[in-house]
Amino acid sequence: MSKTGSGYWRRLLHRLTSDVGQLDADDLSERSQEAGAQRACDCKCGEEAVVLGRVRSVGVSPKASAPTLEAELFDGTDGVTLVWLGRRRITGIEPGRTIKASGRIAVREGRKVLYNPYYELQNTA
Template sequence: MKTATPIDSLAVREIGTVEGRIVSITVEPRDAAPQLTARIDDGTGRLDAVFMGRREIAGIEPGARVSVTGRVSETETSLCLYNPSFELR
């Protein structure tokens, strides 16, 4: 994977790599389109890694250390990466 960038230094619409700890997981209800969101904290900020079409991914759980790479997007509440590539640390 590429060298990690602190979350507070990421640029929207650029490709970014973040390494941090998963602090929470959100899964959409069964009656909605499958989506798993992992909130990652690296000590400088938080970012959501959104995995469309998935309800679970082995090893992606609170407390896990992970590196994610993808195009940085911005929602009303946070920065996010949609369907990032990832590596468990």
């Protein structure tokens, strides 16, 4: 059997035996790489990064000086928290939305963070 044929059967078997969450994560990871973004699991503190993923959750963290809008972005490999300082809401930043974000990776409480990232809302199609 050719390598192409065995690859087809391996992918088919993977799709038939994996749960929906894993298949969704695989699709997100593949879409991210096709768009030229880095895998979140490969991003290191202090590096410039471009990540593409789906927003899992959005929340406002009230601070004494100013509120912050936080969104959890998942690309299929890892999560990155997007933080906009001094914002309560940004139109289009909502759960389920696909976003491409860029900035310098920081680490806060063991989690990867992009503060005030540049972002592009992606088409859902």
